[in-house]
Amino acid sequence: MKKMKIIIFDVGGVLQLTDYDDIGKGGHHVLGVHEYMAKKYKKDLDSWFDSIDTPYAKSIDKKIPRIKAIKTIANNLKTTPKKLTKLFHRAYKKNFKKNRKLYSLAFKLKKQKYGVGILSDQWYLSQDILTSKKNVAGFSPVIISCNIGLRKPDLKIYKLLIRKCKCKAEEILFIDNRYWNLKPAKKLGIKTILFKGNKQLIKDLEKFGIKNKRNHKN
Numbered sequence: 001m002k003k004m005k006i007i008i009f010d011v012g013g014v015l016q017l018t019d020y021d022d023i024g025k026g027g028h029h030v031l032g033v034h035e036y037m038a039k040k041y042k043k044d045l046d047s048w049f050d051s052i053d054t055p056y057a058k059s060i061d062k063k064i065p066r067i068k069a070i071k072t073i074a075n076n077l078k079t080t081p082k083k084l085t086k087l088f089h090r091a092y093k094k095n096f097k098k099n100r101k102l103y104s105l106a107f108k109l110k111k112q113k114y115g116v117g118i119l120s121d122q123w124y125l126s127q128d129i130l131t132s133k134k135n136v137a138g139f140s141p142v143i144i145s146c147n148i149g150l151r152k153p154d155l156k157i158y159k160l161l162i163r164k165c166k167c168k169a170e171e172i173l174f175i176d177n178r179y180w181n182l183k184p185a186k187k188l189g190i191k192t193i194l195f196k197g198n199k200q201l202i203k204d205l206e207k208f209g210i211k212n213k214r215n216h217k218n
């Protein structure tokens, strides 16, 4: 087997976890955020989703500019963009927890000379929190859907990933909690792991010759 050069991490359900993650089954991990927001605006979940619907969906792959998306949703909810932004930020902060063990594993792998990167679908207001500068520091490439106008599982985003990694597809290992996001990657020759938890991931990494070493010295 070819030696892996770079390990790419998904964010939602992998580097950032929620209570809603039914890991590996593609759980709706942003549900907590939407429940929180719906409650704040005194709506049931269905009418909440109706209020954010198109601008939210179009934001994930940049089909609508940030200001327009936030303004439209704020108008629908009869609030201001500023208040809406503040609440959304709070909702993401409250509902997501950094997977610290995985972060520390990623940095250990970096010490072992593996590249570590991020490939994540976010919209403008989740990006501010979940893939903030602080949360992506040390990772390269960092590919976020709402910045580039492509989202998973569009084949093009994986082609972009390969270009940005500047290595062969077979030397890239991509970790995501949703199997449908892994499919196109596999098709292009990228190696993949379906994330179901930190322990399972460490075991699966070993299959690719990647070890979670405590004190690695070169």
Ligand SMILES: [Mg+2]
Binding pocket: 010, 011, 012, 013, 014, 176, 177, 178
């Ligand atoms: Mg995910």
